Amino acid sequence: AQSVTQLDSQVPVFEEAPVELRCNYSSSVSVYLFWYVQYPNQGLQLLLKYLSGSTLVKGINGFEAEFNKSQTSFHLRKPSVHISDTAEYFCAVTPRGETSGSRLTFGEGTQLTVNP
Amino acid sequence: GAGVSQSPSNKVTEKGKDVELRCDPISGHTALYWYRQSLGQGLEFLIYFQGNSAPDKSGLPSDRFSAERTGGSVSTLTIQRTQQEDSAVYLCASSLVGVLGSGYTFGSGTRLTVV
Numbered sequence: 001a002q003s004v005t006q007l008d009s010q011v012p013v014f015e016e017a018p019v020e021l022r023c024n025y026s027s028s029v030s031v032y033l034f035w036y037v038q039y040p041n042q043g044l045q046l047l048l049k050y051l052s053g054s055t056l057v058k059g060i061n062g063f064e065a066e067f068n069k070s071q072t073s074f075h076l077r078k079p080s081v082h083i084s085d086t087a088e089y090f091c092a093v094t095p096r097g098e099t100s101g102s103r104l105t106f107g108e109g110t111q112l113t114v115n116p
Numbered sequence: 117g118a119g120v121s122q123s124p125s126n127k128v129t130e131k132g133k134d135v136e137l138r139c140d141p142i143s144g145h146t147a148l149y150w151y152r153q154s155l156g157q158g159l160e161f162l163i164y165f166q167g168n169s170a171p172d173k174s175g176l177p178s179d180r181f182s183a184e185r186t187g188g189s190v191s192t193l194t195i196q197r198t199q200q201e202d203s204a205v206y207l208c209a210s211s212l213v214g215v216l217g218s219g220y221t222f223g224s225g226t227r228l229t230v231v
Contacts, residue, residue, distance in 0.1 A: 034219055043120070043207060043222035044159075090159065103149070103172065104220060108158035 002027040002093050006107035014115050015083055021076040021110045023091030030096040033074040034104065035065055038088045047089070050074065061085065086114045118142075120223035122208050128229045129198055137193040137226045141210030148191050149211070149220065150183060154204040162206075165191060166213065198230045 007022040025031065032051050036044040048059025055067040065076045074091060091107040121140040129135050141148050150162040161175040165185045176182070180198075185191040195202055205227050209220035 036222075041224070043122075043224045044209075044220075045222070046219050049219055103161055103164060105161075106151075106159040 002031060002095070002105040004091050004093055004105055004107035006089075006091055006110050008110050009108065010111045010113070012113045012115060013081055016080045018079050019077065019081050019085075019112065021089050021091075021112065023074045023076065023107060025072050025074065025091070025093050027072075027093060027095070031093040032096055033065075033067060034092040034094075035059065035063070035074070035076050036090045036092060036106075037061075038090065038109075040087070044090060047076070081112070081114045083114050083116060085112060087112060120208055120210055120221050122206075122223035122226050124226060125224065126227045126229075128231060131200060131230055132197055134194065134196045135198055135228065137195075137206050137228070139191045139193070139208030139223060141189065141191070141208070142221055143189075144212070145210035145221070146188060146213045147211045148185060149209045150191070150193050151207045151209065152204045153207055153225070159207065162193070195228075198228075200230045203228055203230045 003026045005024045013019050034049045035047040037047050038044045047063050048057050048065055050057050050067045058064045063078050065074055067074050088109045088111050090109050092104040094104050123138045146167055148165040151159040153159050163170055163183050164172040167188045168185050180196045183193045205225040207222055207225045209222045211220045212218045
């Protein structure tokens with residue numbers, strides 16, 4: 001079984017400041033990792049994912065995340081945020097190598113609020 | 117279709133009534149998932165479909181909840197005798213089977229309010 005912990009439930013930042021949203025996971029098997037974003041009254045949209053290879057992955061809207069196997073972390077970062085980045089962000093994992101029925105396990109989400 | 121479509125987008129129902137929530141996945145996506153998102157909480161897995169069968173329904177919270185999928189496409193989540201604790205956003209997602217790490221595409225959800 002897998003579990004995901006998002007260490008901050010709310011992160012307020014000012015516009016153009018850098019931000020880091022923290023995610024740690026626990027799993028007895030290797031996993032794929034994902035970050036999703038949810039804008040108000042919308043479904044979840046995939047930001048980026050780590051499958052293999054370089055541990056630094058780049059996603060949409062200028063976000064990137066770094067996989068750290070030894071620390072079982074997958075923190076999301078953006079060097080300069082915009083008001084439009086205000087949303088809820090979810091970290092998720094699924095067992096590596098499963099091609100069907102692989103349930104995503106989600107963290108509880110981090111609300112990012114960007115203030116002017 | 118181009119995306120995952122859910123209907124209705126909002127549903128207000130009286131306690132004790134039955135409700136049906138619909139999900140129309142992306143064409144060609146054989147895997148379909150239902151999740152529930154309660155206020156201030158993360159996403160709670162409910163059920164997974166592969167084609168028309170549900171190999172994993174372990175997340176359904178009680179026997180008042182059921183789901184079916186027909187034609188390997190549209191799925192319906194039914195909640196009988198609704199209770200106030202059923203109030204939540206119900207999210208549907210679909211994915212490609214056989215593609216490693218493909219992730220999900222989510223619909224916009226149905227916001228259910230039981231009064």
